[in-house]
Structures are given as C-alpha cells and as structure tokens.
Amino acid sequence: MSDLTITRLLTNKDDLGRTEAQTDVETSVAGEGEALLRIKSFSITTNNITYAAFGETMNYWGFFPTGSATTGCLPVWGFANVTESRCAGVEVGERLYGYFPIASELIVRPVRISPAGFTDGDSDNLMVGRNGIFYDRKGRDWDATIGKIVDNPISIRQAFWSPYKKFVRAIEEQIAKRAAAADVSSSDKLAQAAANMSRADLIAEKNKAAEQKKVDVGTVAAMGVAVGAIGGAAASLATGILRLPVWQIPLVFVGLILLISLPSMIIATLKLRKRNLGPILDANGWAVNARARMNVPFGASLTQVATLPPGAHFDRITDPFADKKNPWPKIIIAALVLLFVYVILSKLGYIYEWTNGRLGEQKAKTAPVVNIHTPNATVEVPAKPAEPAK
DSSP, X not given: OOEEEEEEEEEESSOTTOEEEEEEEEESSOSTTOEXXXXXXXXXXXXXXXXXXXXXXXXXXXXXXXXXXXXXEOEEEEEEEEEEEOSTTOOTTOEEEEEEESBSEEEEOOOOOOOOOOOOSOGGGOOTTOEEEEEOTTSOEEEEEOOOOOOOOSSHHHHHHHHHHHHHHHHHHHHHXXXXXXXXXXXXXXXXXXXXXXXXXXXXXXHHHSOOOOOOHHHHHHHHHHHHHHHHHHHHHHHHHHTSXXXXXXXXXXXXXXXXXXXXHHHHHHHHTTOBOHHHHHXXXXXXXXXXXXXXXXXXXXXXXXXXXXXOOOOOOOOTTSOOOOSHHHHHHHHHHHHHHHHHHHHHTHHHHHTTTSSSOOOOOOOOEEEEEOSSOEEEEEOOOOOOOO
C-alpha cells in the first residue's frame, strides 16, 4: 500500500490561541475493517472553544489523541468522503457527516453502520409494507419498504384521537384481509372452473349421484342469535341512558370518551414531559451537557404558521381536479345532534307543549301539598284531586 500524508491542526492545551500544523506519514488503509475519509468541510463556532476549554474535564481531547500532553486535536462537525475502504457496508465515494478532527484525512474503523429509517409528520400516512425511496450516503436512490412503525403522539390532542384512529385502522386492516382472502378464493375458484371445463363429462356424472347441499339451519340460527344479542345490548344501553336525568346524559358521554382516550392521554403526557433537546444539541456540536426540556412555550416558539409578507395578497384558485367533499358525514353528525336535542327537549316536556300533545312526552306534574296543622306538629300530605259530583 502507498503511504499517505495527513496534515492536522494541533492546539496548545494551556494556550488555546497557539496552534501548529503537524504532518504525519501513515499507511492509506492500515488494516482490514478500516476506511480512509478525506475531510471536505467543517464548521468552527464558539462551541469548539468550549470543547477545548473543557478538553480535559469532558475528555474532548480524547476523541482524536495526539500522543502529546501539551497539544490536542480539536473536534469539529463536518463532511467527509470515503476514498478507500476495506470495511463491509462502507463503499468508496460515500459522503458522511460526523465528528472529525481538524485534519485533511482520517482513518476510521466503523463499528456500527445504522440502517435507514422513514420519518413523516403524521403516522397516518405510513403503513407497514408501504413502498418508498431511500437515498443512500452516495446519493443513489433505492426502492424501499417500511417494515416497522414506531408511533408516539407528539401532543395531547393527538393522543386523544389515537385510540379511535387505531380502532378505525384495525377495521380497515380486517376488511383488507377479508378482501385479499376473497380475491385468492375467487382466483382459486376460477382456476378450478377452468380445470373442470376440461373434464366436464366426468363431473356431470358425479353431480347426478351427489345430493345437493342444503343450507345449514344451525349457522343461520346462530347468526340470528348473535345479531339479536348485539341489538338487544344496544337497545338496553340506549334505554338506560334515556332513563337518566337530563343533566346526567352529557356526563355519561363525556365519561365514555374519557374512558377510551384518558389512558392514551396520560401516557402521552408522561412521555412528553421527558422530551429533552440536550442529546440533539450535543450531537450537532452544541456543548449543552445538560437537560433542555421541551415545554409547551418553548415548542410554540419553534413552530409557526406560514403567513404572507406585509402588503402581499393571494388570489385563491379553485382546483378543478380536487376531490369533491362528501356532504354525508356532516349530515349524519347534524342529524345525531338534532336527535340528541330532541330527546332532551322531549324529556323536559317542551316538545309535548309545542306540538299540543301530538309529539313528545308529557311533563310530569307535581301534586300539590296540603299542610295539616295539629297541636303537636305540622304534616304535609299530597292533595288528592276532587271527586266528581255524583
């Protein structure tokens, strides 16, 4: 192998303003499993001065040792290209981003080569088996498939809707599985029919002797019992809710919603309280070395809605190819709200009064109370209606 000249910038540990260039002659690739990186660019900020100031305490000088007690090689964040490689998974020509010394080249021994991952703003757009495009470190595009999804709500609102989305997704997956099974079954039947066409005479004789299969009465009865049980349970639940006082009915619905969503919201709250930007900032060259909690005000300061510049205007253009909105969901929701309001007004007796008794329930009348005074006490007795004259 040919020799390689590597130039490094060394910094005096006691006087950070004093530096010197050092040139070493090394073998291009020292051994099996190593790769040679040519450092193309890097950034120097005040954080690098922090690295040098805490070089001994935080062991920053130990990242790229020089073998000297008085000088060290300052670490920086930058980009490098692979020029030679004898490491599986690292190819010549790849571009890498990472922690490098202030030097012209660097010989590394990769220990862990991380796999690729997909990220998206909303996990609803991601699903196992979905295809995508992955760009590797050499800029080449590859066909990729999602094999696993790690979904964590990033807000309490998202955690509130998470159980319902999972329920709908489970239904969609079951429908898709049934549809796929039906498609396979249909294809098998078509293949069987095509095979039977070639020996139709033999099948005709066999069908004459075979008895026609009858409908399984037990299966039909079982399905009827199941449907009846579900309908009865729904009717009992609705009847029980309608028997409650009017002011308790909304509390029942709120309780059901909290019963479903509250566990997910509590878990999301506990996870969100642990959000910490410290590791991310450290990995990007910021010498934080502390916990930087991501609270709501801090998160809001990093998020904003795009707005037009002052004095600018935007003429909205109707997209002729946009999907037409389906009005039925809004109609169904409005109908359910009106039905709920009607039930409450009917239980209060207003519907009965407004329709002169044609609709609704009559408001229960309270019998008048008559006070009977005795020498020892006063007794309240409900008054009885006067009997008709005989």
